[in-house]
Amino acid sequence: MQYVSVSDRKELSRVNKTWYEASLDPRLLQDTVVVLHSLPSSAEETARICRRRHPHLTLDYVDGSSSAMQLFLTQCCDVMSVNLHSLSLKGSNVTPNTFVTLVSQCRSLTSLDLSCCNSLFMTGQLLEKPLEVAQLEAALVQVRELKLDSIRYLSDVMFSRIVGVCPNVERLSLAGSQMSFHSSAAYSGPSKSSCIFTFQNVLGFIEAHSSQLTSLDLSRTAINDIWIGMLAEVSGLQLQELRLVCCREVTNTGMTMLCRHMQSLAVLDLGQCTELDDETLYAISRNLHELRFLNLAGCRCISNNSVSSLYKLQRLETLNMSACYSIAPTAMMIGLCGKNGSPGLSHMTHLDVSCCSYVNDEMVISICAVLHALRHLDLASCFGVGDISVQFIVKYLKQLRYLSFAWCKNVTDNGMMGYIDNILQHAHHDHDDGGLCKCTRSQHSSLIFRRPSKNEPVEASSKMNALIDDRKNDSHVYHISELLHLRVLNLTACIKVTDISVKELRYLELKSLYLTMCPQVSDEALVAVSRNIPSLETLHVSKCGKVGDRGLLEVIDRLNRLKSLNISNCNAVTNRTIERLFVKCGRLRELDVSFCREVTPEAIEMLENNLTHLCCIQKRLVGSSF
Template sequence: MVSPSRQLRGGEEDERRRWAPGSTNSAEKALRVGKGGGGVKGRVSVTSRRATEVRVALPPNDSARSPHWTTTSSGPCAAGGGRAGGRLAAMAESLPPEMLSYILSFLPLSDQKEASLVNRAWYYAAQIALREIDVRYNIPVTAASLSSIKRLSRRHVSCVSLINVDGSSDANSVLQSISYYLGPHLQSLSLGGGSLTEASFVRLIISCPGLQVLDLSGCNSLFMSGKLLDQPETVQQVQKALANLRDLNLSGLRHLADSSFNRLSSCTPKLERLSLARCHITFDPHRSRSAQPGSSAILSFPNILHFLKERASHLVALDLSGTNLTPTALHALGQVVGLHLRELVLRGCRDISTEAVAVLCRQQRDLTSLDLSGCSELADGALLVVSRGLQSLQHLRLEKLQQLTDSGFSSLHWLRELRSLDLAECCRVSGRELAKALEFPRGPPPRLASLRLAYCSLLKDASVISLAQGLGSSLKVLDLSSCMSLTNSSLLAISANLPQLTVLRLAWCKEITDSGLLGLADPGEEKDRGKKLNKNFGDMGFFLPQLPPEPLAPLESPSQETPNKQLTPSLLLLRALQELDLTACSKLTDNSLAKVLKFPRLRQLSLSLILEFSDVGLVAVAQGCPSLEHLALSHCGRLSDGGWARAASFWRRLQHLNLSNCNQLTEQTLATIRQACQQLKVLDVSMSQGISMAAVEHFQAQLPQNLGTQRGLGTYLTIGTIFPGAREGPALPTCPSSVGDSLARIEGPEELLPGAAPWVS
């Protein structure tokens, strides 16, 4: 694990060095406790595991300008502290666990784990966060997990996902261990894609009396025989265990039938959310009449409709994506008496018509989330009826609607509560009417926090500028990937008007240049473009080719640029950025990337396919973005071992790293990464010709065999499957004949079980 280091800004860096000599890894968070303005201000920092210290800054009163720092040491660094050290240690121990938990809640999960190693009080405070339902432990079903499952029981883990469940003896042992040690505290259990037996499933469920979320997606072996829960005594036991179940995921089940669905659903009297996505549902009324009630062969929509009528008062979310839902069936669903859905997902239901959506909007006016992506029959009329009929809507997804045009957005301003809008791959949307609909004061004060316009090929700069000006106070997520017509003008508008932006995706926006990132507007840019050939060949002839623009002076501040450049807002204004995607923005170079990419909060960055990105930019980005967890640098052919030797030490939080097709890298980079990036979970070095299979195997051999023992709550690496035909030897061929000739991918699950040995997929 990596100590929770977080770069401090401005003068705080000097202050940190002054009161923490010799310490380079610290996590610092400002704290304000209390009600109103009369709370107590403080600041807490956690250092690395070897020299564990707790630093608390408490000003004597709110008007104090400079806090009085006190340092509390524990562990090896606490020795010889005398009475003062003991008094400070007692102060840290006496902080309420609620206060400590609040402080730690600002840190990423990995840093919270490291903070739990400070002392006993911090350990228990961290467990509150680690027990949250959204912290999922992915447990590989192997014999190596048995010892760690027992240790996890002491943390009262509430959310577990089992990987590679089958009918083997090892799997049965793991399931029994989970039932005994984790079952009493589990609230969420995922068995997605597993092949467990019916008996094992029943034993596992009975041991989880507090279960609220159950994921059985893709567990076809459970329903293949059609006899799941066919014994009355078994049904009673399972019904008692699932009495509080709120969320049931049955998506992707090929063998789910009426009888098995009825028996399982009868055990969940408080069910609120149901997913039947991609299940084989029969909508033919003639076939359903001929089938026996509670058929063991098919899953019919009339049977599902009967279930909806029985549970209408409880059900709030339904997912029927990919089920070929018919307009008649959608009409019947909306007419269920007492059914007031809040969330409805109909993704990929291609037969749905605009008329059916209109009926649904009249009958289900309480919807707050609606997904109609991939419903290819829908056009502008569908968006018009949604805008006028569902005025409480907060989340709307309309991806891949090829018939949707700008005309459909004329009534969008009626959606006063809209928080997120997804229009990706709507190829006929230019954004003009969208900008007008969201413009204040015609519509309500903008509240839109997420907007996806990826692959909208008609989107132009004018629309993006209008959207940025209208949504400046609210927008946090903006996806403009593959909008290839966008230029620096769009980027300048984004930088100037969207200060709250946390996610910005500009992949394949190839017209963005260094000037756009740096905020340098060239007044003569349009005039200097010169003549270009067009499709009608009207301007065919001979003319002098344009000279390439002069490169910007390396690593100078914008104020030192050439006088014909006019200073405008740069990307540096987006201080809240946590994710940035500049994939294939091929006109970018080190000149801008090294100056602009200075975001202490940035966690995800993609610079793949930027051919001019070199070691100079790599080191500068490493210094400016020390909190990166996901980094993609594939096809950056100018990166070398020397650059990584200088940059890797700044990225101790790195978890996912893509270095595919970086041909200058060798096994020396692997050694550097292994030493510096000890929190790494996924490493992709496929098609990197300088890295041989022998080097990859040596890298694997050097990985710790028991990270759970060496690093406490550790993360894990696994060696991915090598494609057939991969060659083994000291070096890979210069021009591989197939993808498998030079593929080596090292990867691991998102949050693997602490204490389990590395496993090979």
């Protein structure tokens, strides 16, 4: 069992009782998580859940005040608590008494998530009694990760109580907390308030635990440069992970100081910090040589000058530059592939340059020659990417698991199937450095009418032509199905992809296929997909006008592992598909039938009332003549 994927293991467990018992071996459950959106209503269901003894349990937005919770506590926790390592109560309506009863039995916990548990902190009575404090101190002594995200009623007093019973916390998350970043002089009364949650109190906790704290998440808070500077200067604090997503008050001043003091950082998440620019990226490249994860998505002020210095981060494995519109391919190529003989980022496994409109074939070809270890590549909305890129990706990036060409309108059947002669015949050479057509009103006149800048474009073009000639001399046909390890393929809005190439897709382990807004994909393609990709779990064919009942019936009959199906805006789909879903899809969790004119509300209601395993059904304007 340990040599197969989780999906295959589920199938094997259905063969007979012996194989089912083998699938319950604790060694096979280390990475699996039980997610309960509602508590089991009967003792039989509870016993079935307890039997597996999973080490990770998530009660997702569950009502903890019901009788079902009491049944769960008495039967489930006695069995699961011994092996339970992580517990998430995110958004659950849990009372303080229920929380203490539940957690006090889980003495092996290493991770506790209380995000959005407003009811737990609303009354202010949590851990008021010394007996409760003693019980949780004994139970939570091994907790290393604590998440307190987006809790509306968190105060200094409540924060001190909850971290007091978790003395060995190493990873703390306060994302989305309503923290005050004013000085203590602005408040009267005791330093620890029962009404206000201040960062000064958090900073006191960080100073007291500086030698053990390794990760801090302050995303979506109002932290500014002053407090960033105070955090950076905490004696003995050497964070390995810091997340500041959507912290709009953070500027170059604070980040430069942080980079100088926190040179041990391996993970830095600055997504949507819109005030940061080249100065921050220069500071990162100059100081954070241990960095492995860097997220700069949405940092639109970053330009070519600093991106070309990324090659100094030799340990970098994950880079997200999504929606950094101003970066040209040449600068990105230098940053990723190196310059003047310096090695590129050869250890990189995840690269996201989606919505970088200047990314083109030349850049993709260059990174394919260097970043052979890539497993995740997102080129969504990179309008300069076409069939040549597809060919080099298939040839060099054999380890890819995630590949997105969403909104890449130059990707066609020729690139997908490896017809290099057709690719070269239809190639356009009248494009500028960014891969965009010169004769367009969307470009400023200074970009259309300008003198050639030195010899850089000529050198780049000659290099690209040499690589293309090398591919032309290679007689091998590089079909996209040669990416054997691929798990997710996103072809959303690839309007030139047709049934011809989709019918030839053959994968044994592909989990997700997105064909949304591919107008030339029809039932013929879905019939072939249902036969050639038996492992498919997620299929999106929204706004595919040629998709109807015939193709979807084949999908429902053959794809037994299907969990998510999106057929919204498919006007040829009727109640026949809904009726077949009711009979066949025993594992379907998500369904979107919005704006399907021929599907009636009565059919959807029948589906909702009878398929209890369906967690989410989108049904906007079903059957309407809009």
